[in-house]
Amino acid sequence: MNNTELELLKIIADMDGKPEGAFNIRANGGLADRQVTENIDIKTKTDKPGIDIIIKPGTKNEKVHIPVIISETGLSDTVYNDFFVGDGADVEIVAGCGIHNCGSEESRHDGIHSFYVGKNARVRYIEKHFGEGDGNGERNMNPTTIVNIAEGGYMEMETTQIRGIDSTNRVTLAKLDKSATLIIKEKLMTHGCQHAQTDFTVDLDGENSSANVISRSVAKDNSSQTFLSKINGNNICSGHTECDAIIMDNAHVSAIPEITANHIDASLIHEAAIGKIAGEQLIKLMTLGLSESEAEEQIVNGFLK
Amino acid sequence: MLSLRNLSFSAENESGEKEILKNINLDIEDGFSVITGPNGGGKSTLAKIITGIIKPSSGSILLDGEDITGLSITERAKKGISLAFQQPVRFKGITVHDLISLAAGKSISVTEACDYLSEVGLCARDYINREVNASLSGGELKRIEIATVLARSTKVSVFDEPEAGIDLWSFNNLIKVFEKMHGKSGGSIIIISHQERILNIADKIIVISDGSIKATGKKQDILPELLGKTDIGCEKLTCEAENQ
Numbered sequence: 001m002n003n004t005e006l007e008l009l010k011i012i013a014d015m016d017g018k019p020e021g022a023f024n025i026r027a028n029g030g031l032a033d034r035q036v037t038e039n040i041d042i043k044t045k046t047d048k049p050g051i052d053i054i055i056k057p058g059t060k061n062e063k064v065h066i067p068v069i070i071s072e073t074g075l076s077d078t079v080y081n082d083f084f085v086g087d088g089a090d091v092e093i094v095a096g097c098g099i100h101n102c103g104s105e106e107s108r109h110d111g112i113h114s115f116y117v118g119k120n121a122r123v124r125y126i127e128k129h130f131g132e133g134d135g136n137g138e139r140n141m142n143p144t145t146i147v148n149i150a151e152g153g154y155m156e157m158e159t160t161q162i163r164g165i166d167s168t169n170r171v172t173l174a175k176l177d178k179s180a181t182l183i184i185k186e187k188l189m190t191h192g193c194q195h196a197q198t199d200f201t202v203d204l205d206g207e208n209s210s211a212n213v214i215s216r217s218v219a220k221d222n223s224s225q226t227f228l229s230k231i232n233g234n235n236i237c238s239g240h241t242e243c244d245a246i247i248m249d250n251a252h253v254s255a256i257p258e259i260t261a262n263h264i265d266a267s268l269i270h271e272a273a274i275g276k277i278a279g280e281q282l283i284k285l286m287t288l289g290l291s292e293s294e295a296e297e298q299i300v301n302g303f304l305k
Numbered sequence: 306m307l308s309l310r311n312l313s314f315s316a317e318n319e320s321g322e323k324e325i326l327k328n329i330n331l332d333i334e335d336g337f338s339v340i341t342g343p344n345g346g347g348k349s350t351l352a353k354i355i356t357g358i359i360k361p362s363s364g365s366i367l368l369d370g371e372d373i374t375g376l377s378i379t380e381r382a383k384k385g386i387s388l389a390f391q392q393p394v395r396f397k398g399i400t401v402h403d404l405i406s407l408a409a410g411k412s413i414s415v416t417e418a419c420d421y422l423s424e425v426g427l428c429a430r431d432y433i434n435r436e437v438n439a440s441l442s443g444g445e446l447k448r449i450e451i452a453t454v455l456a457r458s459t460k461v462s463v464f465d466e467p468e469a470g471i472d473l474w475s476f477n478n479l480i481k482v483f484e485k486m487h488g489k490s491g492g493s494i495i496i497i498s499h500q501e502r503i504l505n506i507a508d509k510i511i512v513i514s515d516g517s518i519k520a521t522g523k524k525q526d527i528l529p530e531l532l533g534k535t536d537i538g539c540e541k542l543t544c545e546a547e548n549q
Binding site (some may be wrong): 165216281284289290292298301304305 | 382396399401403407
């Protein structure tokens with residue numbers, strides 16, 4: 001891999017050289033490197049592009065890195081990755097996609113990730129998306145995340161779109177069994193003429209299942225964002241969805257939370273707030289010696305931290 | 306020294322233009338200056354004019370002889386003017402450590418940040434990584450706000466009603482903070498307050514009522530009259546014991 005690709009790996013997956021534990025690096029539509037461990041196996045799919053990540057039951061404190069990088073202009077890469085997390089496992093999965101496009105054609109990555117989280121298993125999933133390059137070809141990413149959590153399972157997703165993605169349609173579909181928990185923390189920034197759509201659908205099917213979907217976003221320049229979040233309470237359950245957005249310049253933001261209770265003991269809450277940076281916040285930081293633009297940057301960075 | 310010369314400020318309201326500050330002339334030397342007077346008299350407006358948050362309708366502001374009237378908030382901050390807001394501002398995502406580092410103008414260690422928090426009576430380690438947001442109480446936010454001014458250590462520090470929302474223990478502590486601050490920075494500490502105990506540590510007291518300076522002078526000259534009479538243009542101060 002060249003320096004640009006290595007730099008992308010650092011940004012999207014905090015990888016500086018080979019990480020410890022299992023990993024699979026996909027570069028420009030092909031396998032660049034892979035490592036498996038005693039407890040975590042990674043197999044190439046034979047029917048379609050992608051991999052199966054198989055984590056043995058009871059695996060504890062292990063990490064899996066599965067970054068994707070694209071540095072060729074005009075490349076459209078679709079990949080299907082399935083994660084089988086065994087009962088009682090406790091692991092961290094670091095994904096992420098970086099595109100460096102210096103050409104005039106669209107570079108695109110569509111990643112379809114399916115998670116099968118076993119009984120009482122715990123997963124922390126970290127996903128970062130980033131685009132760069134001085135070409136006028138678009139950098140587009142469309143991640144689809146399908147989550148199935150078995151009884152007592154727990155999954156925490158931290159998904160971040162750092163910058164540089166022209167168009168993204170981020171779909172997450174989740175089904176939770178008895179006493180399963182899903183926490184989603186999304187951070188998103190759009191600028192220029194970019195568009196981002198986020199679409200969460202969570203089915204709380206199991207008794208005492210719970211979900212908390214939190215999105216913080218910043219829309220700058222002429223960019224636009226749409227936040228859709230649906231939580232369906234189909235049993236005794238609790239669900240909360242929250243969208244908090246800072247709007248700047250000529251941007252547009254829509255937040256459309258939807259909660260549906262199909263059970264008398266479903267407890268569901270939605271919150272959405274969109275607004276510009278409060279003048280008093282800028283003034284406070286300016287009284288500390290920051291310029292207006294520095295104050296704005298601090299507020300945005302803090303909001304998305 | 307901070308000097309205000311022929312300073313006036315008017316603002317539009319429903320009934321037309323109202324003069325909030327009228328021809329203020331004032332010299333604020335190094336040491337404690339406490340600005341007091343009835344609510345709505347123009348004290349907080351004066352603090353905002355000193356820090357550049359609002360521009361005066363007329364008049365000028367001099368810092369050590371330099372005219373800073375036309376300077377922005379940022380430029381005045383860099384010249385050495387700080388403000389602790391009456392209503393502290395909340396930030397989603399910015400931690401207490403971040404805010405104190407920003408105030409200090411450099412990245413400071415957790416230990417250094419904790420020192421500033423301890424000075425204002427906060428058990429520092431419990432707060433350092435918390436966001437400066439609605440999860441903190443009004444009193445906690447107020448003390449963090451004061452800590453930001455301590456971290457700046459500037460030549461002119463303005464505190465707008467620092468006692469508001471602070472419990473008795475912290476209030477006692479606050480007096481010590483101001484005394485220590487004065488000894489450390491040697492600059493001007495301007496406190497807007499109604500509190501007798503704060504007035505008691507003043508070198509100079511300025512009474513503002515209805516947009517004008519009604520009295521100014523040394524504590525020993527102003528305080529007895531302020532506490533006992535009403536003939537300097539404002540109501541008798543409420544006793545501290547009644548307030549707390």
